[in-house]
Amino acid sequence: QVQLVESGGGLVQTGDSLRLSCAASGRTFSNYAMGWFRQAPGKEREFVAAITRSGGSTLYADSVKGRFTISRDNAKNTVSLQMNKLRPEDTAVYYCAGGRKLYASGSLYEYDYWGQGTQVTVSS
Numbered sequence: 001q002v003q004l005v006e007s008g009g010g011l012v013q014t015g016d017s018l019r020l021s022c023a024a025s026g027r028t029f030s031n032y033a034m035g036w037f038r039q040a041p042g043k044e045r046e047f048v049a050a051i052t053r054s055g056g057s058t059l060y061a062d063s064v065k066g067r068f069t070i071s072r073d074n075a076k077n078t079v080s081l082q083m084n085k086l087r088p089e090d091t092a093v094y095y096c097a098g099g100r101k102l103y104a105s106g107s108l109y110e111y112d113y114w115g116q117g118t119q120v121t122v123s124s
Helices: none
Strands: 002-007 010-013 018-026 033-039 046-051 058-060 068-073 078-083 092-099 118-123
Touching (some): 002 092, 018 092, 046 068, 046 078, 058 068
Parallel strands (some): 010 118
Antiparallel strands (some): 002 018, 033 046, 046 058, 068 078
16 A cells, blocks of 8 residues: 655645645555646546656646656655646646556556645636
8 A cells, every 4th residue: 555645735826836745655655656637626637747666757748748847756755746837727636646557657547546635726
């Protein structure tokens, strides 16, 4: 089992930045590819960003490419999502996820463990 706990959400204005963090405990963190997903009210959960086990490769949704950056620190068992130039459409609950795949996946079905989420609200 891997336990994931997100933090760093909040209420910001358009154009602001926010940094989300996800702390992992349980099994060896470096054995898991990690991802961030989000879910807005009334919408399905969607992919945001993912990173491989070593951190050597990343993947982003087109909607956040160039604005968001995913990173990980295997020594500290954390994965982060730096979000810049936030827009109202980025408003959602953001979830951290871990999966045993060797690659960074954009499919939520390839992740085995999920955090409980952190709310991000961007006001216009």
